Amino acid sequence: MEELYNQPIVLDNGSGTIRCGFSTDEAPRVNYSNILGRPKYYKIDYLPSDINIDDTFVGNHAQLNRGLLKLTYPIEHGTIKDWNSLELIWQQVLLHDLIDNNTNNEISLKEHTMLITEHPFSERRQREKIGELLFETFGLGAINIAIPSVLSLYSTGRTTGVSIDIGDGVCCVAPIFEGFTLPGSIKRINIGGRDITKQLQIELMKDGYSFNSSSEFEIVRNMKERLGFIKQKNDLNEYNKDNDFEKFQLPDGKSLKVRKQSLNKSCEILFKPEIYGFEYDKFPNIISDSINSTDMELRGKFFENIILSGGCTMIKNFGSRILNDLRNIDQEIKLKIYSSPERKNNTFMGGSILSSLSTFNNIVISKKQFMENPECIHDTYF
16 A cells, blocks of 8 residues: 555544544644534525525534524434535535645645544444545545544553443443453443433423524533533432522523423433433443453453543533442442543544554555455454
């Protein structure tokens, strides 16, 4: 394969947020919602002069104009549902927002390799479609597809541990020993931050507030991130102090009084999924099952090296609740849970570390290899 000497590009393609930069970056250069907005008003009188009905808005631009737009997320639960919208987002990220520091110009993608993330147990066809899009449409020189939870562990400087990655669409538990993933022990469930936001919408509706549009969904998401919390212990008694409220300021300047019970109940979805109609086991049980499915010699190291990453783990008391519930499952095990203040960016940072290694070019797939045999793209997985 022809050597590509330019810095590899790292693209954390999350369900809710897209982050992109180069392998030497300490933080992503592009960091905004993985969202596309299109004008929803079809009478030109309602549109500002600088917005046309055929315009599309990506990321921060979509959030700034969200009152005029219909917002869509092309990725749901780690599965790409709208390839056309995702291609438009990638065009904005790779062709416009990712700038070469030396020249302040757009980069030449054919001279770069790329590390892109995808959750485990995704459709094989999706991975091949990603390869087609990156090679044929964007002209990249070579790519590698990596698991977000594995990269999150690398970002902490560890090669052994259990990475718990909880994002907007997927929860994943991945035991890793000396840099090797243990595929039979990896667990994935399709619950994430977006499900919590939807549940908070329902709780707010019960309280007499209606947030139905796609732009109002983003308001509820902000409310969840700022005010949502989890009880530190799995109490039998529900939080029922109806007179306890939190204030949340709406974009129009008015304040909304939200019951703490509503803020808490929606965030309990990972710990009490049966209440909301999900047939998954409780998340602490999934963590325990994942570790206990590994070799007995390794379990002690895994329980003492649990790494949290992803936006959902930023919810107040999340780490404490995981710790308490795991102790209730087994009182004898020694537990240590690590969480970085910047764990939203753990996946990008891990990808930056991996792609900067001299051996990275040995695990990428070139365009020539992919065109000869598209199945080879699965060789970079796990």
